[in-house]
Amino acid sequence: MKSYQAEWEELADIKRELADRDWFMGTSGNLAIRVGSSPVSFLVTASGKDKRKHTKEDFLLVNAQGEALEETQLRPSAETLLHSHIFNGSSAGCSLHVHTVANNVISELYGDEGVITFRNQELIKAWDKWDEHDSISIPIIHNHAHIPTLADSFLPYIKEDKGAVLIRNHGITVWGRTGFEAKKLLEACEFLFQYHLTLLSLTTTKSISKGGVKL
Amino acid sequence: MKSYQAEWEELADIKRELADRDWFMGTSGNLAIRVGSSPVSFLVTASGKDKRKHTKEDFLLVNAQGEALEETQLRPSAETLLHSHIFNGSSAGCSLHVHTVANNVISELYGDEGVITFRNQELIKAWDKWDEHDSISIPIIHNHAHIPTLADSFLPYIKEDKGAVLIRNHGITVWGRTGFEAKKLLEACEFLFQYHLTLLSLTTTKSISKGGVKL
Amino acid sequence: MKSYQAEWEELADIKRELADRDWFMGTSGNLAIRVGSSPVSFLVTASGKDKRKHTKEDFLLVNAQGEALEETQLRPSAETLLHSHIFNGSSAGCSLHVHTVANNVISELYGDEGVITFRNQELIKAWDKWDEHDSISIPIIHNHAHIPTLADSFLPYIKEDKGAVLIRNHGITVWGRTGFEAKKLLEACEFLFQYHLTLLSLTTTKSISKGGVKL
Amino acid sequence: MKSYQAEWEELADIKRELADRDWFMGTSGNLAIRVGSSPVSFLVTASGKDKRKHTKEDFLLVNAQGEALEETQLRPSAETLLHSHIFNGSSAGCSLHVHTVANNVISELYGDEGVITFRNQELIKAWDKWDEHDSISIPIIHNHAHIPTLADSFLPYIKEDKGAVLIRNHGITVWGRTGFEAKKLLEACEFLFQYHLTLLSLTTTKSISKGGVKL
Numbered sequence: 001m002k003s004y005q006a007e008w009e010e011l012a013d014i015k016r017e018l019a020d021r022d023w024f025m026g027t028s029g030n031l032a033i034r035v036g037s038s039p040v041s042f043l044v045t046a047s048g049k050d051k052r053k054h055t056k057e058d059f060l061l062v063n064a065q066g067e068a069l070e071e072t073q074l075r076p077s078a079e080t081l082l083h084s085h086i087f088n089g090s091s092a093g094c095s096l097h098v099h100t101v102a103n104n105v106i107s108e109l110y111g112d113e114g115v116i117t118f119r120n121q122e123l124i125k126a127w128d129k130w131d132e133h134d135s136i137s138i139p140i141i142h143n144h145a146h147i148p149t150l151a152d153s154f155l156p157y158i159k160e161d162k163g164a165v166l167i168r169n170h171g172i173t174v175w176g177r178t179g180f181e182a183k184k185l186l187e188a189c190e191f192l193f194q195y196h197l198t199l200l201s202l203t204t205t206k207s208i209s210k211g212g213v214k215l
Numbered sequence: 216m217k218s219y220q221a222e223w224e225e226l227a228d229i230k231r232e233l234a235d236r237d238w239f240m241g242t243s244g245n246l247a248i249r250v251g252s253s254p255v256s257f258l259v260t261a262s263g264k265d266k267r268k269h270t271k272e273d274f275l276l277v278n279a280q281g282e283a284l285e286e287t288q289l290r291p292s293a294e295t296l297l298h299s300h301i302f303n304g305s306s307a308g309c310s311l312h313v314h315t316v317a318n319n320v321i322s323e324l325y326g327d328e329g330v331i332t333f334r335n336q337e338l339i340k341a342w343d344k345w346d347e348h349d350s351i352s353i354p355i356i357h358n359h360a361h362i363p364t365l366a367d368s369f370l371p372y373i374k375e376d377k378g379a380v381l382i383r384n385h386g387i388t389v390w391g392r393t394g395f396e397a398k399k400l401l402e403a404c405e406f407l408f409q410y411h412l413t414l415l416s417l418t419t420t421k422s423i424s425k426g427g428v429k430l
Numbered sequence: 431m432k433s434y435q436a437e438w439e440e441l442a443d444i445k446r447e448l449a450d451r452d453w454f455m456g457t458s459g460n461l462a463i464r465v466g467s468s469p470v471s472f473l474v475t476a477s478g479k480d481k482r483k484h485t486k487e488d489f490l491l492v493n494a495q496g497e498a499l500e501e502t503q504l505r506p507s508a509e510t511l512l513h514s515h516i517f518n519g520s521s522a523g524c525s526l527h528v529h530t531v532a533n534n535v536i537s538e539l540y541g542d543e544g545v546i547t548f549r550n551q552e553l554i555k556a557w558d559k560w561d562e563h564d565s566i567s568i569p570i571i572h573n574h575a576h577i578p579t580l581a582d583s584f585l586p587y588i589k590e591d592k593g594a595v596l597i598r599n600h601g602i603t604v605w606g607r608t609g610f611e612a613k614k615l616l617e618a619c620e621f622l623f624q625y626h627l628t629l630l631s632l633t634t635t636k637s638i639s640k641g642g643v644k645l
Numbered sequence: 646m647k648s649y650q651a652e653w654e655e656l657a658d659i660k661r662e663l664a665d666r667d668w669f670m671g672t673s674g675n676l677a678i679r680v681g682s683s684p685v686s687f688l689v690t691a692s693g694k695d696k697r698k699h700t701k702e703d704f705l706l707v708n709a710q711g712e713a714l715e716e717t718q719l720r721p722s723a724e725t726l727l728h729s730h731i732f733n734g735s736s737a738g739c740s741l742h743v744h745t746v747a748n749n750v751i752s753e754l755y756g757d758e759g760v761i762t763f764r765n766q767e768l769i770k771a772w773d774k775w776d777e778h779d780s781i782s783i784p785i786i787h788n789h790a791h792i793p794t795l796a797d798s799f800l801p802y803i804k805e806d807k808g809a810v811l812i813r814n815h816g817i818t819v820w821g822r823t824g825f826e827a828k829k830l831l832e833a834c835e836f837l838f839q840y841h842l843t844l845l846s847l848t849t850t851k852s853i854s855k856g857g858v859k860l
C-alpha cells in the first residue's frame with residue numbers, strides 16, 4: 001500500500017462523483033489532492049484519460065513544480081501548474097477544475113466585467129457567509145493558451161485556503177481546505193450558475209459586446 | 216436493532232432517491248421523519264454531511280425541541296427547528312427540505328407576491344384536488360438568516376398534515392402524513408415549477424422589481 | 431409461474447427504464463400490456479404506487495372493462511379505461527401513459543389548436559414515415575376530470591395499432607403493436623417535443639390565449 | 646473467442662456509455678468500429694434494436710460495402726453506408742452517429758448557412774487546435790431520405806482521419822482514429838452545441854427562414 005493511499009481514494013471518490021454528473025465531457029477537467037506540505041507534493045490526474053473510467057493510472061504523484069515524483073509513463077494534466085500555484089500559495093488540500101455548460105456560459109456573459117457576484121442566496125453559506133447581506137464574488141480571467149501565462153494571471157486570486165476562479169470559455173477551478181470543501185464549493189458554484197442563467201432567461205436578455213461565438 | 220429502525224430505513228431510502236436526482240448540491244437540504252408523537256421525537260439529518268454518501272451517521276434522534284435524545288457527536292441540521300414546528304403543529308409523519316434550481320427561481324420570480332398558484336394541472340391531484348376548477352397555492356416566505364425568525368414566519372403555514380412552503384432563494388419544505396406522501400408532493404412541486412418555468416420562457420418575460428441578483 | 435409471466439417481465443422492464451428517466455414524478459403515469467385478445471385481458475399498473483420501486487404488486491390482471499381478473503387488494507390505475515379502449519379498439523399490444531415537463535408544455539402551447547404536427551424530422555421514421563415530405567400529427571384533447579368523459583373524447587383517436595394522444599396539462603398516451611414499439615414512439619415523441627421547445631425558445635415567443643397558468 | 650473480440654468490447658463499452666446518456670432515443674443512432682483495413686471490414690450496430698439493451702446480437706461484421714461477412718439474421722443499420730465511406734476514405738478507426746436535441750437544434754438553426762464555426766472555446770482542443778485564434782467548423786448537410794444520396798453528399802467532408810458532420814434535423818456523425826478519439830470529439834461537439842444554445846437563448850433570437858417545423 002502506497003503512503004498516499006488515503007488521498008488516492010479520496011480523489012478517486014470525487015472523480016467518480018463528478019464523472020457521474022458528466023462533468024468531464026471531451027476528456028476535459030483535471031483534479032488534484034495534496035499529499036505533503038514541506039515539501040509540497042500532490043496527486044494529479046494523468047493527461048489524456050477518459051475520466052469516466054476508473055483505473056490505477058488515473059493519478060500520479062508530483063512535486064511543487066508539477067514534476068513526477070515516481071517513475072511513470074504518465075504525464076500530469078497540462079494545467080497542473082494551476083494546482084501547483086494553489087498548493088504552494090495556500091494551505092488548500094484539494095483543487096478541482098471542471099468544464100460545465102453553465103460555468104462556460106457565465107464566464108462568457110460576465111467575461112468583460114471580469115467578475116460575477118452573488119448575494120441574497122442561501123447557497124453562499126458554502127463560503128461560510130452567514131449574514132443576510134453577505135455576498136461572494138468569483139473572478140473571471142482570460143483563457144490564455146500559454147499555460148504559464150494563464151497560471152500567472154490566476155495567481156493573484158489565490159488569497160485564501162478556499163476559492164473559485166472562472167477561466168473564460170474554459171471552466172472553473174475551485175479549491176478548499178479538504179476534498180469535501182472543494183467539492184461543496186464546486187457544487188454551490190454550479191447551482192448558482194444554473195440558477196442565474198435560468199432567471200436571466202426569464203427576465204431579460206444581456207447583450208454581448210465581444211463574444212467567443214458569432215451571434 | 217434500534218426501535219426506530221423502520222423509520223431510519225424509510226428516511227434513508229428517500230435520501231438515496233433525492234441524492235440520485237442531485238437535490239443536495241453543496242451539502243444543502245435536510246430531511247426528517249417522525250418516530251414518536253407523545254412526546255414528539257423524530258430522526259433528522261446530521262449537519263455538515265455529504266448527502267450523496269450513505270452511512271450510519273446520517274441521522275440522529277431528537278426531541279420536540281430538536282435536541283439529541285441519545286449520546287452522539289452529531290449535530291442536527293441547522294434548520295431542524297422548521298421540522299420541529301411541523302411535527303409539533305400537525306400530524307405529519309415526514310418533512311423534506313431541498314434546494315433545486317427550479318424551486319429557487321420560482322421563489323425569486325414570485326417572491327414579491329408571496330405566493331404561486333397552480334390550476335388546470337393534472338398533477339395538483341397529488342394534493343387530493345380532483346375537481347376541474349381546483350387550485351393549489353404555495354406560499355413564499357423571506358429567507359431570514361436567523362433561523363428562529365425564519366421558523367416563526369414559517370409557522371403560520373402549518374395548517375394541515377400536508378403542505379409546502381417556499382423560502383425565497385433558498386429552497387422548499389414539504390411535509391406529508393407519510394414519507395410516501397411527502398415525497399409525492401415534493402416531486403409534484405418540482406414538476407409544476409419546471410413546467411411553469413419552461414412555459415414562461417416561451418411566452419413572455421417577467422420583470423423582477425427586487426431581485427436576489429443584479430440583472 | 432403465472433401464465434402472463436413474459437408480459438409481466440416485459441412491462442416491468444419498460445417501467446424500470448421509464449423510472450430511470452424519472453418520468454413518473456409525483457406517482458404519476460400508468461402502463462399496460464395486453465395478455466389476451468378474445469376475450470381481452472391485460473396487465474395494468476396498480477394505483478397509488480411509487481413507480482420507482484419494483485415489486486410483485488406493481489401490476490394486476492384486468493379484463494376488457496378494466497376489472498380485476500384475480501383476487502387482489504390492488505386497484506387498477508384510475509385511468510385504466512383509456513388502456514381498455516386501446517386494447518378493445520385496436521390490435522395494440524402495449525399502452526404507456528406518462529407525464530413529462532416537455533409533453534405538458536407542448537400540450538398547453540398547442541392546446542387551442544388541438545394538434546401538433548412534425549415534418550422534416552428524421553425521428554418521424556419511428557411512425558414508419560420514410561418519405562421526405564411525410565409528417566405526423568399528434569392530437570391534443572381536453573383534460574376532463576371525469577375519466578369516462580376523458581375516455582370518450584380519447585376514443586376517436588384510436589384509429590391504428592399504434593398512435594399517440596396528448597392530454598392537455600396532463601401527459602401523453604402512446605400505444606404500439608408491441609412494448610418495443612410503444613416505447614420507441616414514446617421516446618420519439620419526447621425527443622420531438624424537447625427539440626421543438628428548444629427551437630421555439632431561440633426563435634420566437636408564442637402567445638397563449640387561454641392558459642393553464644396565470645402568465 | 647472471435648478474432649474481433651477486442652473491437653467488439655470497445656464498441657460495446659462506447660454503446661453502453663452513450664446509452665447511459667440516453668443518446669439513442671426512439672432506437673435512433675448507429676455505431677461502427679474498424680476491424681480490418683485491407684480489405685476493409687468493420688463491426689456495425691444491427692438494425693432495429695433497443696440500444697439500451699446489451700446483447701450478443703448488438704453488432705455484426707460487414708465488409709467495405711456494408712454487407713454481412715458472417716452468416717446472420719441480423720441486418721446492418723440502414724445508414725451503414727456512411728460508416729463504409731468513412732472507413733474506405735480515411736484511416737479512421739471508429740465512427741459514431743447519434744441524435745441529440747442539441748445537435749438537431751443546431752443543425753436547424755444553421756442549416757441554411759450549411760456550417761457552424763466555433764472559436765475562443767477551450768474544448769476545440771479536442772480537435773488538436775491549441776492556438777488562441779484557432780477555430781473548427783462543422784458542416785451541415787441536407788437530410789436526404791434516400792441513403793445513397795445522403796452518403797454521396799456526406800462523402801466530400803471525409804478529408805481527415807477525424808471529423809464531424811451534422812445532418813439537418815437528423816443527428817451528427819463523428820469519426821476518429823480510435824474509439825477514444827471519436828467519443829472525445831462527439832462529447833466536445835455536444836458540449837459546444839449545448840453551450841451555444843444556452844448563450845444564444847440569453848442574448849438574442851435568431852430568425853429561421855426555412856424551418857423543419859412550423860413556427
